[in-house]
Structure formats: C-alpha cells, structure tokens
Amino acid sequence: MLDGATLSPDAALHAIRGALEKLLGQPSLSFYQREIRAAWDPAGMDGDEDSPIDALLYKKQIVLFGPPGTGKTHSAKEYAKGLIQRETLRLKKAPWYFRNQEARKVAETTRVHRLQLHPGYSYEDFVRGLHVGERGQTEYRLGYLPRLVQTIESETGEMAGLPHVLILDEINRADLSRLLGECFSLLEDRDATVELPGLDEGGRALKLKLPSNLYVIGTMNLIDQSIEQ
Structure with missing residues (x-):
C-alpha cells in the first residue's frame, strides 16, 4: 500500500x-x-486540449473530416483503441487492467469494427431489406447494424459491457439519410427504440435500440473527386 x-x-x-x-x-x-x-492523463492521450475521446464518450459519436490522405482512418482507430483503454480502466479498475494485458489487447482489437462505405452500400445492406432466399422466396434479412447490435447484446463473461466502436469510413460517399433511414435518430437518442420495416416469420415487428456501449466514429473527405465526376 x-x-x-x-x-x-x-x-x-x-x-x-x-x-x-x-x-x-x-x-x-x-x-x-x-x-x-x-x-x-486520459484527456491528454491524443495531445489535444479538447480531446476527441472525451467528445466520443460524451456524444457517443464523432466525425473526423479533412482532405483525403490525411490519416483520418488511422486516427479513428487510435481514438477507438484509446476509448476502450480508458473505459476498461474505469470499469475493471487498475489491478485487473494491468494484470490482464493480453485480454485487454484482444478487446482493443476485437471490439473495433470498421465498415467502408461507398455509393452502392444501401439501407438493405446496413439495416434491413428484402432479399431472395434459397428457394426463390423473398424474405427480410438483417443488415450490418442490427447484427452488430445482436452480437453486443448477447455478450457474456467478464468483458461484457466494455465499449464497442463502429468506424464508418468515408461517410461522404454514401447517402446517410437513405443508408440509416429511421435509425438516424438512434444516434442522438440512445434511449429511443425504432420499429424496422417488415415482419418476422411469427408476424412480429422487429425493434432496434442501440446499446449504450456502442460508439460510432465517422470519417469524411472534404473533397471526393470520384463522386464529383
């Protein structure tokens, strides 16, 4: 002592x-x-007086923007790792944090999820949509976001409750209003629940709510010639 x-x-x-x-x-x-x-010195880990990690903890989502090739994706990964480190230290306390380095390093890798957006990526891919089944029938399938939410909510064990960070890379290349649909409001209001289109096999509607330990980092290029052309 x-x-x-x-x-x-x-x-x-x-x-x-x-x-x-x-x-x-x-x-x-x-x-x-x-x-x-x-x-x-958690606030000074990234060298900024107004830490993006602090902003991410407070708002649950931030956007990094700038010219192409300026390291936004790399910074997003570093902020995600830093946030997981800080919250692991806060939630698990110092003895666990320093004694379980391997488990902590695994968490810093497996709890960061990166999705590259592009003009062809749609609401049906990200949230939910109709697809053709194996027997030629049409059926609703969950997109990337609901599947990620299910993974987070099904976690058990000592690592459950630690942050997950979703990096949406190059959000300027997608139409966010169409991509997110009714889920757009969930980013701002984490207590809200939305009902997704379509019914499951039992005739029940699927509802979606974002977990409190899911954080989102978007990256955006200020100039994207591939879209302008």
Whole structure:
C-alpha cells in the first residue's frame, strides 16, 4: 500500500513506478506508455486540449473530416483503441487492467469494427431489406447494424459491457439519410427504440435500440473527386 500522505511527490512517483514494474514485469517502465498514461492523463492521450475521446464518450459519436490522405482512418482507430483503454480502466479498475494485458489487447482489437462505405452500400445492406432466399422466396434479412447490435447484446463473461466502436469510413460517399433511414435518430437518442420495416416469420415487428456501449466514429473527405465526376 502506498501512503501518499507520508511521501513526497518524487518519492510517491518512484514507489508507483516500482510497484508497476514489479506488477508488469518491466524493469524499465515509462509513465508515457499509452496504457499507463491512460491511468493518469486520459484527456491528454491524443495531445489535444479538447480531446476527441472525451467528445466520443460524451456524444457517443464523432466525425473526423479533412482532405483525403490525411490519416483520418488511422486516427479513428487510435481514438477507438484509446476509448476502450480508458473505459476498461474505469470499469475493471487498475489491478485487473494491468494484470490482464493480453485480454485487454484482444478487446482493443476485437471490439473495433470498421465498415467502408461507398455509393452502392444501401439501407438493405446496413439495416434491413428484402432479399431472395434459397428457394426463390423473398424474405427480410438483417443488415450490418442490427447484427452488430445482436452480437453486443448477447455478450457474456467478464468483458461484457466494455465499449464497442463502429468506424464508418468515408461517410461522404454514401447517402446517410437513405443508408440509416429511421435509425438516424438512434444516434442522438440512445434511449429511443425504432420499429424496422417488415415482419418476422411469427408476424412480429422487429425493434432496434442501440446499446449504450456502442460508439460510432465517422470519417469524411472534404473533397471526393470520384463522386464529383
């Protein structure tokens, strides 16, 4: 146990470093390693006074925009990873966070979902739509978003409840109003539920609500010559 009340700041930092080096098995540890900095300087992890990670935690969704080739997708992945690290530390607490590095690294990879949008990607692909079945019959099938929601809601075990981040890459290449349909309002109102078109085999309507631990990052090019042409 470190007693901060009886140690000088330098001595306390030295004691913390020693405890972490012993816990992590790293003889030369830096407080600026990303997973450790998340514990003491979460707002400054990305170097911005107004952290995009803070904005993402508050609003549940953000959009990164700029000219093509300026690293928006890379930044989106880094923000997603940083958010998962911060929330894992907050929810699982420091002992679990530092002792379960492999499980944490797996979570940072498997809980980030990237979808590349393009003009041909439709509401039927993303939400729900009619498709031709194996026997030639028409049937409603769930799109990407409801399937992802089902995956999140069915989670069990110690990792359940940790964030999932959906990266929608190049949202400027799709018609978002048509792509999202009635689900557009769910991004802003996470307590809302919408009814999707069509009925299941039992004649019941399918309702959709976004989980509170699903975060969305969109990337947008300010200039897209492929669309202009």
